[in-house]
Amino acid sequence: MMNFISAVFSHTFRNIIRTWSSQLLTVLTIILSVLIFSFFYLLYTNVLHVSRLLDNNLRLIVYLNDEPGKAMQEEYRDKILKFDSVEKIEFVSRKEAFKRFAKQLKENRDVLKDMPTDFLPPSIEIYPLHSLDAMTRIKRFSDYLETLPGVLKVQYGREWVARFYSFVKLLRIVVVLSGVLLLLTTTFVVGHTIRLTLLSRQRELELLRLVGASNNYIRMPFFLEGALQGLAGSAGGIAALYLLFNWISLRFAISSTSFLPQFTFFSMPVIVAIIAVTTLLCGSGSFSSTKKSLRL
Amino acid sequence: MNPAKNESRIIVDLVKVSKTYHPDIHAVSDVSLSVNRGEILFLTGRSGAGKTTILHLLNRIESPDKGVVEVAGQDLGKLSQGKMQKLRRSIGVAYQDFKLLSNRSVAQNIAIAMEVTYTRPATIRARTRDILQRLGLEDKYHTPTSELSRGEQQRVTIARAVAGQPQLILTDEPTGNLDHETTVLVMDLLNHCNKKGATIIIATHDESIYRQTDHRVIELRAGRIVNGDPVPDDTRRHDPATTEETDNADT
């Protein structure tokens, strides 16, 4: 067993050294596709993080003329639920509204000292379900709510929230596409280089078969070669992304810390997962591409 | 015949074997031939007689159209790929077309046959040096095989065939490109391996190496055995003393 492993490793390294230029090209290709994929994925995770902070902007606020009584509240609730199921409905009385406002003002609350505590209108806060397509219905929802009796005005997340959500949607598609790209490069490019080395090593493989080398003895070095390419490529890609990330953070740090939430890099488990999956993909891509060429 | 006994004594058994190449070249026709463990067997005959084809059949490089080929008690026609690979690891081959890797050194070429059996690197180096010395190639250890003469390449091929200490050694025209003295070196090496237990089949038309031999000589013509005993003479089984004599007779 030990001997098998050392034989496989020495074969692999001998081979990598012999064909280093095509190896380098393959690794660069993997670096690039890992970089592209992880760039979009990182963007996506950060944007998703931001979107969670924006959830508050998604609520609909229905300002009412008069404070609704218990029976009235039930009626409103029924009418709202008739249109769509929602995450949460909250009634805010005049007093409650005043308290919240005062809290928001913090140390400036003195300005409210001379105001009557009921100068703010009562309202209903409606939180739609947390789903992206809620955005597309929210306009119709708001139109409906305006027709209810006693409604003063309906307010909801501004236009840019909607745009933001369609951006998230788009980003998700881009992440999937770049993931597919990564999948294709790993299996095809790695498979292709392996096939080229196979061709150039036809004589050696013929000889190995002649002296009775087992299938695993012949194929394991190719698996290892692909896996090493994947390891080098994905580690390189993540490292490149990290540099890019730091550079961007530095560029934007001065202007944006206050108004945009802090961007974060991948956590360690995600990094390990990306590298592991790429390594495995490249290894098996190379392994399976030897199958036909070796007539196994 | 007792099959158990059969298995232990007979290492190569061809039963009514025929091999036809496209369109209808009868390379081997209806050949039956048995070889005992520890024998040296000479396969002779003119060019095109079918010597190489028989050696190919023994390693399943080619498969027979008819008949059964058994090596070490195993029917090659029924052997799984994995078992065949395992069997091949115990057969050393030196074919006519050498199959050397031209961009690698002599030592690396010889090592290949031992690496597949996971021999320790130190052992590989020691055996390689020993064999190269026996063949007068000790100064070519690091030389790429592309820089060798044909005679030298031929010897490296033989070195590779015997290096793994296989139970069966198949050599095709081992002395084809060699002068008399080098021929002696090669035959001494093969006899040395035989003494250590290997069965050796030598396909050749170099009469000088089998003219005075005690070993069995089979002559083929147009794919058929025309001369020699297709079954081993059990009274003349492998015996170190006899081999020693043959050694001297040959040299």
Ligand SMILES: Nc1ncnc2c1ncn2[C@@H]1O[C@H](COP(=O)(O)OP(=O)(O)OP(=O)(O)O)[C@@H](O)[C@H]1O
């Ligand atoms: N791969 C092949 N395809 C077609 N015909 C072949 C093939 N190999 C051998 N033959 C034919 O089979 C016959 C026997 O060939 P073989 O190589 O066994 O002869 P040989 O006794 O080894 O000759 P030599 O002494 O020249 O090496 C020849 O007529 C040859 O042309």
Ligand SMILES: [Mg+2]
């Ligand atoms: Mg021949």
